[in-house]
Amino acid sequence: MRERSFLLQNAPWLAAGALLAFLSSFGQTFFISVFAGEIRAEFGLSHGAWGGIYSLGTTLSAAVMVWAGGLTDRFRARVLGSGVLVLLALACLSMAFSTVWLLPLVIFALRLTGQGMTSHISAVAMARWFVAMRGRALSIAALGFSFGEALLPIVFVALLGMFDWRLLWLVAAMIAAAGIPLLLLLLRRERTPQSLATSEQSTGMQARQWTRGEALRHRLFWFMVPALLGPPAFNTAFFFQQVHYAEVKGWAHLDLVALFPVYTAISVGAMIVSGWLLDKLGTARLMPFYQVPMVAAFVFFAYATSPASALFGFFFLALSTGANMTLPNAFWAEFYGTAHLGSIKAMAAAVMVLGSALGPGLTGVLIDAGVGIEAQYMGVAGYFVFASAMMAIGVTQARPGLSVAV
Numbered sequence: 001m002r003e004r005s006f007l008l009q010n011a012p013w014l015a016a017g018a019l020l021a022f023l024s025s026f027g028q029t030f031f032i033s034v035f036a037g038e039i040r041a042e043f044g045l046s047h048g049a050w051g052g053i054y055s056l057g058t059t060l061s062a063a064v065m066v067w068a069g070g071l072t073d074r075f076r077a078r079v080l081g082s083g084v085l086v087l088l089a090l091a092c093l094s095m096a097f098s099t100v101w102l103l104p105l106v107i108f109a110l111r112l113t114g115q116g117m118t119s120h121i122s123a124v125a126m127a128r129w130f131v132a133m134r135g136r137a138l139s140i141a142a143l144g145f146s147f148g149e150a151l152l153p154i155v156f157v158a159l160l161g162m163f164d165w166r167l168l169w170l171v172a173a174m175i176a177a178a179g180i181p182l183l184l185l186l187l188r189r190e191r192t193p194q195s196l197a198t199s200e201q202s203t204g205m206q207a208r209q210w211t212r213g214e215a216l217r218h219r220l221f222w223f224m225v226p227a228l229l230g231p232p233a234f235n236t237a238f239f240f241q242q243v244h245y246a247e248v249k250g251w252a253h254l255d256l257v258a259l260f261p262v263y264t265a266i267s268v269g270a271m272i273v274s275g276w277l278l279d280k281l282g283t284a285r286l287m288p289f290y291q292v293p294m295v296a297a298f299v300f301f302a303y304a305t306s307p308a309s310a311l312f313g314f315f316f317l318a319l320s321t322g323a324n325m326t327l328p329n330a331f332w333a334e335f336y337g338t339a340h341l342g343s344i345k346a347m348a349a350a351v352m353v354l355g356s357a358l359g360p361g362l363t364g365v366l367i368d369a370g371v372g373i374e375a376q377y378m379g380v381a382g383y384f385v386f387a388s389a390m391m392a393i394g395v396t397q398a399r400p401g402l403s404v405a406v
Contacts, residue, residue, distance in 0.1 A: 288396075
């Protein structure tokens with residue numbers, strides 16, 4: 001009954017968060033990589049060259065995110081979100097008419113407006129607007145992302161068999177543009193951002209509000225950096241190189257993509273459960289463990305012999321992916337407060353976007369150098385052992401400071 005009341009009372013704001021999360025799909029690697037084969041063939045690019053262009057555009061977007069992400073502390077989601085969606089639609093339109101020389105700029109625009117700002121606005125709004133039900137709000141809004149991840153790749157892969165890839169980017173531009181009036185409708189009565197309502201701010205460690213500068217000088221932030229880099233770097237690399245992965249394994253691309261809805265369904269379940277656990281236990285008890293399934297995921301991907309056996313990898317990947325939708329977004333609010341949440345999370349988002357730049361570039365170079373998938377993915381598994389250990393140390397050291405704020 002309580003859950004139903006929460007959904008009914010907050011439906012417009014939760015739907016707005018889900019809409020932004022869904023529309024971020026057009027700047028996410030799982031969508032852009034659907035066109036990797038066509039883009040490389042059109043412009044005569046090797047795996048390394050395409051990965052390098054993607055990494056360059058994504059790295060530039062990470063640098064801009066440091067500044068742009070802080071705009072969520074100054075502007076309402078209604079205003080900032082609609083403006084970013086205009087830019088996202090223009091970025092999709094630009095891809096439809098891109099040349100090889102414009103490609104880095106177009107990738108930059110897609111990554112900044114889609115993966116970067118659209119998802120950032122959604123997550124910051126949910127974390128700021130909701131406190132006691134923060135985990136549930138984040139998991140509900142993230143359903144939009146999951147829906148896009150499950151639906152868009154398989155639909156657009158199927159459409160690629162019938163239509164030119166440039167035409168499909170025009171369709172993406174129209175969908176992004178259609179989201180603008182819908183967002184304005186949902187947020188016609190917007191919740192007051194806590195940065196404008198200081199009496200309702202949620203505090204962090206030592207029962208105070210942390211600025212971005214203070215957070216960067218605190219050791220916890222740097223213990224979190226490997227965990228921030230890992231999922232965007234290596235999840236992105238896996239989906240970015242999905243065409244190559246299917247070719248190496250001797251599978252049809254569509255057979256691999258057909259597993260994505262299963263992966264998404266599991267990640268949605270993990271996301272909902274992690275949101276519920278977050279509200280019950282807090283992020284401090286959960287963060288050190290949520291990337292452990294990534295270790296198993298990449299071991300299975302390395303040695304999968306069929307799409308059916310790769311499904312085990314997707315299962316473990318989905319567990320961490322689902323938790324990643326809620327736990328890190330709530331973590332910053334819980335440990336550093338919400339007054340400067342946009343600026344602090346912008347730094348974390350910049351690190352994550354940087355990770356998503358490094359992954360495709362690194363794997364592209366390794367592929368061109370003849371390094372096999374098995375060796376690459378076993379190395380990735382080892383990385384997540386390291387990242388989980390760093391999180392455990394950092395959170396354990398910082399956790400006593402939360403007792404003051406509880």
